[in-house]
Amino acid sequence: MANLTRKKRPVTRILHWTIFLGVIGCVPVIFGGNAYYMYVATLIGIYIITSMGLNFTLGYTGQISLGHAAFMGLGAYTVALMTLNGYSFWLALPLGVLITFVAGLALGLPSLRVKHHYLALVTLGFGTVIYLLFSNEYEITGGFSGLPGIPRPSFFGLDLSSDIAFYFLVAAFLVLLTGIALWILNSRWGRAFKAIRENDMRAEMVGVSLLTYKLLAFAIGAAYAGIAGGLLAPLMKFVDPTSFPVHESFWFLIMLIIGGSGRFEGPFVGAIVVMLLPQFLRGTQQLYFVIFAAITLILLIFWPGGLTSLLDVFFRRVLRRNPPQFTK
């Protein structure tokens, strides 16, 4: 009865974490002198967190959500409003998580009745309503003038307002949330999520409560976006509705598809590619979107598993060994 459990060998796990932490540590060493590069790197970390959230909802559980920009906005506005009113970031962020978690539960409800593009439309509607709230409730949100002067947090007296310190704060959240995501996806929740994606009718017939798990998948996905938003506000030191328009949700979708939906590495690869490609395509100006659309389409048609599925091919064909598995 060899190989009874498919648990990864600890050596491989340590190797993966070393590479992950190594990359995070190297960025400021190489780019630390350039404020813009550090800003982009921090932004990538934030978008990885959002895409990781969308990966729970869409990638693993198969429920489309076009409400992720709105969740991010809810997190950002919560942190902005509270810290501007003198409350601690460390109080504001958990509240933002709570709000987005509950909003995610609410948005999960329609997924019990409608699927696929109908669900896309419902979540799109949710995104639109939240966007209109941000832009029209100007007594609270400042409307399109936004909320300037959001302070960056400190941690037990340690000032985190410098770009590099804030980068490390985002990196710490990224590492923490990566660990939590790995835990959840390797638990029985992860298997239930995948079962719903693979065959929701059969899932119900083996005792899976669609109500419980679909709502959880939405709520966890939303809470991740909420944390990302809560970090975005102090990064930019400013929030306004234009950061969270409905079409921003499509960018998260594209990140996930390019990286590989339903794969653990997907959000990392996707967010990095989507954020860095513009830097290399700068010369092409308006053509940039066309090139992007073309890349997305080609991936969708030929490699629906995203860029990380190409990595699999590389491992199997070139290295002649099994590609790394992060989740069961």
Next chain:
Amino acid sequence: MNNILEIAGLRKKFYQLEAVAGVDFEVREGEILGLIGPNGSGKTTLFDCITGIQRPTAGEVRFMGKRITRMKPHCIYQLGIGRTFQLVQLFPGMTVLDNMIMAIQESEGTVLSRLFQMDESKDEKKAIELLEFLNIIHLKDQIAKNISYGQQKLLDMGMVLMSKPKLIMLDEPMAGVNATLGKEIAERLIELNRRGCSFLIIEHNMRVIMNLCHRIVVLDYGKKIAEGSPEEIQNNKQVLAAYFGG
């Protein structure tokens, strides 16, 4: 003898078509009950109504004395009704072993405990025993969609056995399975029945039905037209007429 399942006045209407048009029968504890009828006579729809996949238009289903009409499918499963499907329904992208464990994990613990339970060796052991029993142990790490149709059918059956249901409902277990395998499946059903499991089986293969079942219920156009022992059914004029249009 007690009834494990009681169906009373069950109806299911799809728009104008009444697929199940007022059906009454019961499955007794420890029996193998056959459900037969021509194509489109409402057998699968009846299964769907019992297991909560479809909402019956009228009527009642009782399982071990408890009313289960309008209960959610996952609750009905956890009460102890397992079923297979006419067209196999698996989790195609998951491994055979994961398919098996998926069939039991929701019957154990609470939602929260499922997030923290990492040791699954008990369930894995059980799954491996069943896969050995079904002769597909060598496939345990394969992705379910990559194994043959017959093997998928066995896996489907294995999943049902994981949670030790009190009533097993099989929708054409022999269809698309070769004769040798069919014989093995039949033997295993009898073995499980001996251990106390009740069965409700839809099957078009008359030889299998007549050999396996203690009693048979016949449906035609959504109505029960006969009920009795295999001998009685074989000699029932109405049944012959329904099948051969005589």
